[in-house]
Amino acid sequence: xxxxxxxxxxxxxxxxxxxxxxxxxxxxxxxxxxxxxxxxxxxxxxxxxxxxxxxxxxxxxxxxxxxxxxxxxxxxxxxxxxxxxxxxxxxxxxxxxxxxxxxxxxxxxxxxxxxxxxxxxxxxxxxxxxxxxxxxxxxxxxxxxxxxxxxxxxxxxxxxxxxxxxxxxxxxxxxxxxxxxxxxxxxxxxxxxxxxxxxxxxxxxxxxxxxxxxxxxxxxxxxxxxxxxxxxxxxxxxxxxxxxxxxxxxxxxxxxxxxxxxxxxxxxxxxxxxxxxxxxxxxxxxxxxxxxxxxxxxxxxxxxx
Amino acid sequence: xxxxxxxxxxxxxxxxxxxxxxxxxxxxxxxxxxxxxxxxxxxxxxxxxxxxxxxxxxxxxxxxxxxxxxxxxxxxxxxxxxxxxxxxxxxxxxxxxxxxxxxxxxxxxxxxxxxxxxxxxxxxxxxxxxxxxxxxxxxxxxxxxxxxxxxxxxxxxxxxxxxxxxxxxxxxxxxxxxxxxxxxxxxxxxxxxxxxxxxxxxxxxxxxxxxxxxxxxxxxxxxxxxxxxxxxxxxxxxxxxxxxxxxxxxxxxxxxxxxxxxxxxxxxxxxxxxxxxxxxxxxxxxxxxxxxxxxxxxxxxxxxx
Numbered sequence: 001x002x003x004x005x006x007x008x009x010x011x012x013x014x015x016x017x018x019x020x021x022x023x024x025x026x027x028x029x030x031x032x033x034x035x036x037x038x039x040x041x042x043x044x045x046x047x048x049x050x051x052x053x054x055x056x057x058x059x060x061x062x063x064x065x066x067x068x069x070x071x072x073x074x075x076x077x078x079x080x081x082x083x084x085x086x087x088x089x090x091x092x093x094x095x096x097x098x099x100x101x102x103x104x105x106x107x108x109x110x111x112x113x114x115x116x117x118x119x120x121x122x123x124x125x126x127x128x129x130x131x132x133x134x135x136x137x138x139x140x141x142x143x144x145x146x147x148x149x150x151x152x153x154x155x156x157x158x159x160x161x162x163x164x165x166x167x168x169x170x171x172x173x174x175x176x177x178x179x180x181x182x183x184x185x186x187x188x189x190x191x192x193x194x195x196x197x198x199x200x201x202x203x204x205x206x207x208x209x210x211x212x213x214x215x216x217x218x219x220x221x222x223x224x225x226x227x228x229x230x231x232x233x234x235x236x237x238x239x240x241x242x243x244x245x246x247x248x249x250x251x252x253x254x255x256x257x258x259x260x261x262x263x264x265x266x267x268x269x270x271x272x273x274x275x276x277x278x279x280x281x282x283x284x285x286x287x288x289x290x291x292x293x294x295x296x297x298x299x300x301x302x303x304x305x
Numbered sequence: 306x307x308x309x310x311x312x313x314x315x316x317x318x319x320x321x322x323x324x325x326x327x328x329x330x331x332x333x334x335x336x337x338x339x340x341x342x343x344x345x346x347x348x349x350x351x352x353x354x355x356x357x358x359x360x361x362x363x364x365x366x367x368x369x370x371x372x373x374x375x376x377x378x379x380x381x382x383x384x385x386x387x388x389x390x391x392x393x394x395x396x397x398x399x400x401x402x403x404x405x406x407x408x409x410x411x412x413x414x415x416x417x418x419x420x421x422x423x424x425x426x427x428x429x430x431x432x433x434x435x436x437x438x439x440x441x442x443x444x445x446x447x448x449x450x451x452x453x454x455x456x457x458x459x460x461x462x463x464x465x466x467x468x469x470x471x472x473x474x475x476x477x478x479x480x481x482x483x484x485x486x487x488x489x490x491x492x493x494x495x496x497x498x499x500x501x502x503x504x505x506x507x508x509x510x511x512x513x514x515x516x517x518x519x520x521x522x523x524x525x526x527x528x529x530x531x532x533x534x535x536x537x538x539x540x541x542x543x544x545x546x547x548x549x550x551x552x553x554x555x556x557x558x559x560x561x562x563x564x565x566x567x568x569x570x571x572x573x574x575x576x577x578x579x580x581x582x583x584x585x586x587x588x589x590x591x592x593x594x595x596x597x598x599x600x601x602x603x604x605x606x607x608x609x610x
Contacts, residue, residue, distance in 0.1 A: 123528065123530040124530075142530070143528060143530060145528060172527060172528065174528075181525075182525040182527075182528055183528060185506065185525045186525045186526065186528050186529050186530075186533050187528075187530065187532055187533065189502070190502055190532060190533055190536040190537070191532065191536075193498055193502065193536075194536055194596075195592060195593050195596035195597075196565070196568065196569070196572075196592065196596070197494070197495055197498065197596075198595075198596040198599045198600050198603075199568075199592050199593075199595050199596040199599070200564065200565060200568050201490065201599065220486075220487040220490045220491045221491065221599075221602075221603055222477060222487075223428060223448060223450060223477065223479075223487055223488060223491050223492075224491050224603060225428040225429075225447070225448060225491075225492070227492055227495060227496065227538070227539045228491050228492065228495055229603070229604075230535045230536070230538045230539070231495040231496075231498075231499055231535070231536055231537075231538070231539060232495070232536075232596075232600055233532070233535045233536070234532045234535070234536060235593075235596045235597060235600050236597055236600050236601065236604075237593075237597070238597075239590055239593035239594040239596075239597050240590070242593050243586055243589050243590040243593060246589060246593075247585075247586055247589060250576075250577055253577070254573070254577040254578075257569065257573060257577065258573075259505065260501070260505060260569075261566065261569055261570070261573070263501065263504075263505050264501070264562065264565075264566055264569075265566070267501075268559070268562060268563075268566075271555075272555055272558070272559040272562065273559075280552075281548055281552055284548050284551060284552060285544055285545070285548040287500060287501070287504050288500050288504075288540075288542075288544035288547050288548060288551075289544040290503075290504050291499075291500035291501070291502075291503040291504040291537075291540045291544075292500075292540060292541055292542070292543075292544050294503045294504070294506065294526075295503050295537060295540050295541050296541065297526075298503075298526055298529060298534070299534075299541075
């Protein structure tokens with residue numbers, strides 16, 4: 001399998017890993033990497049000496065069969081406007097953004113009739129960022145979600161599907177709007193809460209200090225075990241990157257946050273302010289039990305499409 | 306180092322691991338295990354043929370130099386009342402309960418003048434339970450918190466400290482009341498939220514279904530990556546066990562829950578309902594940034610006492 005000339009726009013963690021993976025697997029005749037600044041070029045040259053590096057986005061896409069947008073979501077449409085005139089009409093353009101509703105609305109119309117387009121969301125990455133963190137196996141067994149509007153599989157879908165599959169990913173698909181709801185639930189809200197669990201330590205300490213107890217975040221954190229470390233792992237992600245991700249999907253996230261606050265409020269009444277102890281414990285148990293069961297199903301992959 | 310005769314009351318995950326660890330490290334002259342029922346005795350006999358097994362708690366503690374309460378928190382004081390008359394006056398009694406304020410109030414007075422007492426909380430365990438999940442290295446590098454009232458180190462403290470250190474644990478200490486506040490913050494609230502994140506999937510699906518979208522927990526879970534799996538790992542813990550743990554510490558947990566809801570509500574206003582976009586993003590970034598910094602400190606152990 002060979003995808004011809006592949007242009008990667010933005011050599012960060014995802015774009016860089018993509019370049020390394022394509023090179024290692026011999027999936028491209030030619031790799032072109034575009035960046036806004038050349039700061040990462042020496043490091044890329046060392047690892048990928050065959051790759052063409054350019055600061056000119058027109059040059060990058062001119063002969064490309066596949067163009068992958070690996071720039072921040074809010075920079076995508078401006079970049080596409082800039083290079084769309086230089087695309088081959090047979091080119092496939094896709095992206096790696098973690099929010100898809102807005103990308104679909106802004107990018108798809110720009111490319112209509114000019115090239116093929118489909119949104120991609122590789123659920124891969126780490127707490128690290130930048131080309132220095134890139135690795136060739138990043139997509140191996142990762143989930144990549146394609147977002148064909150109304151679940152309609154067209155030529156763009158088929159080519160992108162093959163592209164990610166050759167990189168070792170498990171490809172799934174969903175309409176862009178549903179994508180954002182589901183991702184807010186399964187990734188953005190958990191990230192928000194994980195960060196909050198650490199962020200609030202300061203606040204709690206201040207409150208309790210008001211009660212004249214020598215309590216501090218240090219007191220609590222000294223006891224943190226593997227549970228706390230795992231629960232909050234994602235909070236080590238780049239605040240710059242995650243501000244953009246959460247902000248781009250703020251509508252869906254706010255919806256889930258509202259529903260979470262409602263459930264928290266119900267549980268506070270039903271469990272912690274319930275004068276009937278037996279009933280209160282039963283409600284607490286029910287919540288924990290349903291969660292355990294559902295997580296077992298998750299680990300058994302019984303939900304996987 | 307040898308601790309003489311050690312009686313373990315309750316051969317579950319923690320008690321069983323304790324027995325295996327003491328045997329493997331040759332830290333006891335004699336091991337006695339008491340259980341309410343003999344269902345686990347055949348399995349224990351296979352792994353620990355030298356150990357004395359009994360259904361009579363008097364017999365278990367009669368010659369013990371160290372007695373470790375490994376029964377559920379709510380069963381502790383009744384059990385202590387039962388065996389206290391059979392203790393040697395030089396015996397050290399400790400426990401492995403994850404909540405300490407109530408244990409201190411209920412157990413300490415029963416033992417006063419009859420034996421030495423100090424509360425212990427080994428921060429070890431897993432999603433598994435029962436002797437079949439026990440393993441000799443459970444306490445290796447685990448944190449064990451001792452709870453001397455007013456941080457006062459007495460003879461009981463010194464002996465218990467040596468005991469856990471010989472099992473490979475890192476020993477820390479705190480007053481019992483502070484312990485419960487800190488643990489609610491660092492363990493119980495994170496557990497509660499991890500369970501909630503999975504539990505609410507059903508509820509969210511119902512709400513969105515009300516909006517006539519074919520959305521289901523399966524849709525969201527199909528996209529769950531390693532972030533969601535890590536964030537919710539602890540939710541696979543035994544619902545029976547965790548109902549008891551969370552219920553025993555419900556006062557401290559409710560306090561933290563209230564503070565969390567307040568912060569969520571502030572962030573909803575400041576980030577998601579803020580008409581000033583720049584300010585809203587700045588507030589979101591601040592939260593993520595503080596969380597990331599604090600987590601880095603946590604991983605670097607700079608908070609460890």
